[in-house]
Amino acid sequence: MATLIAKGERKHVVIMGAGPAGLTAAYELMKRSVPVTVLEKDPRQVGGLARTVEHNGYRFDIGGHRFFSKNQEVEDLWTEILGDEMLNRGRLSRIYYRGRFFAYPIQAFNALWNLGPLEAVRCLASYLRARLQPVKSPLTLEDWVRNQFGWRLYSIFFKTYTEKVWGISTKELSADWAAQRIKSLDLWVVIRSALLPRRNPSRRGEIVTTLIDRFRYPRLGPGQMWERVAEISAVKGHPVLLDRSVVRVNHDDGAVSSVVTTDSDGSAETHAGTDFISSIPIRELIARLEPPAPEKVRRAASALGYRDFISIALMIDRPAVFPDNWIYIHDPRVRVGRIQNFKNWSPDMVPDQGKTCLGLEYFCFESDGLWTMRDAELIELAKKELGQLGICSAGDVFDGVVVRQQKAYPVYDDGYQANVAVVRDYLARSLPNLHLAGRNGMHKYNNQDHSMMTALLVARNIAAGSRLDPWKVNADAVYHEDIKVGERDLTGRQVAERMRAKA
Numbered sequence: 001m002a003t004l005i006a007k008g009e010r011k012h013v014v015i016m017g018a019g020p021a022g023l024t025a026a027y028e029l030m031k032r033s034v035p036v037t038v039l040e041k042d043p044r045q046v047g048g049l050a051r052t053v054e055h056n057g058y059r060f061d062i063g064g065h066r067f068f069s070k071n072q073e074v075e076d077l078w079t080e081i082l083g084d085e086m087l088n089r090g091r092l093s094r095i096y097y098r099g100r101f102f103a104y105p106i107q108a109f110n111a112l113w114n115l116g117p118l119e120a121v122r123c124l125a126s127y128l129r130a131r132l133q134p135v136k137s138p139l140t141l142e143d144w145v146r147n148q149f150g151w152r153l154y155s156i157f158f159k160t161y162t163e164k165v166w167g168i169s170t171k172e173l174s175a176d177w178a179a180q181r182i183k184s185l186d187l188w189v190v191i192r193s194a195l196l197p198r199r200n201p202s203r204r205g206e207i208v209t210t211l212i213d214r215f216r217y218p219r220l221g222p223g224q225m226w227e228r229v230a231e232i233s234a235v236k237g238h239p240v241l242l243d244r245s246v247v248r249v250n251h252d253d254g255a256v257s258s259v260v261t262t263d264s265d266g267s268a269e270t271h272a273g274t275d276f277i278s279s280i281p282i283r284e285l286i287a288r289l290e291p292p293a294p295e296k297v298r299r300a301a302s303a304l305g306y307r308d309f310i311s312i313a314l315m316i317d318r319p320a321v322f323p324d325n326w327i328y329i330h331d332p333r334v335r336v337g338r339i340q341n342f343k344n345w346s347p348d349m350v351p352d353q354g355k356t357c358l359g360l361e362y363f364c365f366e367s368d369g370l371w372t373m374r375d376a377e378l379i380e381l382a383k384k385e386l387g388q389l390g391i392c393s394a395g396d397v398f399d400g401v402v403v404r405q406q407k408a409y410p411v412y413d414d415g416y417q418a419n420v421a422v423v424r425d426y427l428a429r430s431l432p433n434l435h436l437a438g439r440n441g442m443h444k445y446n447n448q449d450h451s452m453m454t455a456l457l458v459a460r461n462i463a464a465g466s467r468l469d470p471w472k473v474n475a476d477a478v479y480h481e482d483i484k485v486g487e488r489d490l491t492g493r494q495v496a497e498r499m500r501a502k503a
């Protein structure tokens with residue numbers, strides 16, 4: 001099958017990937033009456049990393065997905081799509097370390113109390129040393145976090161877990177990651193937030209993201225949001241095309257003209273369009289360009305790294321196991337990095353309130369032994385580790401299933417910024433009708449709200465001919481232009497005080 005668009009015909013946008021970015025772009029374009037074709041390689045479902053998997057009536061995320069944004073437009077969009085199906089949930093998450101549970105986000109007194117008086121004094125002394133003699137211009141994650149917390153707290157609460165997540169030393173990770181994800185957080189902020197009354201939660205811009213203690217969550221998991229958008233899309237005559245893996249991106253005369261997909265039977269289709277949005281990993285996109293991109297661009301794209309992820313869902317024959325939404329496992333004796341309790345995200349994630357579903361999360365590379373272990377072995381490992389941690393015994397587990405997720409995290413190593421810049425520059429100059437959006441689509445380690453905001457801007461550029469720059473959306477999903485309070489920003493919205501404060 002081939003879709004062909006004659007030159008000069010009205011706009012038709014081909015979107016690669018039906019995760020939050022691809023589906024948000026489709027939703028916005030359809031609102032503006034621009035036809036879309038959404039291509040998704042998954043044969044069964046939409047939602048990408050934010051999909052919800054179902055197994056024998058038990059539902060679980062690829063890592064628990066909190067819905068929280070400092071961007072009111074994104075929050076409003078979630079409400080518009082799911083209305084009352086969005087639950088408002090309290091957060092409880094703790095760190096498991098040396099057989100004890102520590103509050104997370106870290107609460108100064110709880111942490112120091114749990115560590116005992118001697119270790120507490122050491123931690124405070126090391127924090128004071130870090131404040132008096134900070135590493136100037138920290139480039140690595142290790143230096144950045146040490147400056148905020150001191151060496152001892154850093155080594156207890158950040159080093160082991162961060163190295164489990166990324167599989168490389170914190171000395172090799174760029175400070176960008178911490179600066180984006182735990183910015184404005186240091187021991188002083190933690191102490192102050194414990195002592196002072198809570199600020200008005202409606203002033204979202206002032207909230208330190210890591211400290212958020214309430215969030216929204218779809219009743220049936222994050223996938224419910226994206227399945228609903230796919231339904232709306234189908235009703236409007238643009239069903240998402242599942243089982244379509246983009247294998248070639250054809251271009252000529254300085255523009256992309258079509259993309260070729262194959263399905264699981266190997267059948268190929270060509271999808272032509274006037275504009276193209278890619279939310280698929282940059283490394284894959286560049287490798288699929290035909291004719292190939294220049295050598296320098298291919299080298300830059302292929303140097304981009306990703307971290308993969310395995311979630312092992314275990315069904316437990318107990319109504320309650322622990323009260324947290326999730327627990328971070330800092331214990332170096334086990335390989336599991338985090339444990340989700342999906343029933344505590346939404347009771348409707350389990351079919352029977354007498355049972356519990358835990359998601360044990362393992363961070364890995366496709367090339368390492370964990371990824372290639374058989375499912376039955378992985379389930380045994382997860383059961384054994386639950387027992388080792390004293391969370392529940394293997395005998396309580398009556399079912400289990402393994403979900404492998406490639407490219408769950410774009411890696412922020414020393415070279416990633418320069419490599420992304422090479423790709424961006426090439427695409428902007430050579431293929432201006434190919435637009436990047438989303439997480440792996442832009443190699444930005446960000447949440448759904450960021451992916452959605454970049455997609456909204458790209459869709460508006462295509463539909464309205466505006467020149468918004470999705471790279472100026474910051475990690476808080478705020479469009480980061482230098483504009484004055486009271487003026488309309490480039491998205492047509494009134495600029496709020498807090499946005500200016502961040503610009």
Ligand SMILES: Cc1cc2nc3c(=O)[nH]c(=O)nc-3n(C[C@H](O)[C@H](O)[C@H](O)COP(=O)(O)OP(=O)(O)OC[C@H]3O[C@@H](n4cnc5c(N)ncnc54)[C@H](O)[C@@H]3O)c2cc1C
Nearest residue numbers: 017019020021041048049063065066245246438439447448
């Ligand atoms: C463990 C974990 C926990 C997270 N927790 C949160 C959270 O609490 N809150 C939050 O807001 N966000 C969270 N996120 C981030 C969130 O999942 C992402 O920001 C969001 O899913 C990114 O959307 P996207 O559309 O850019 O990319 P993706 O979700 O990756 O979607 C891209 C889509 O493209 C498809 N695709 C890839 N290659 C091809 C191809 N060749 N052809 C066709 N299709 C292709 C994929 O199958 C996928 O469906 C978490 C992510 C992870 C991994």
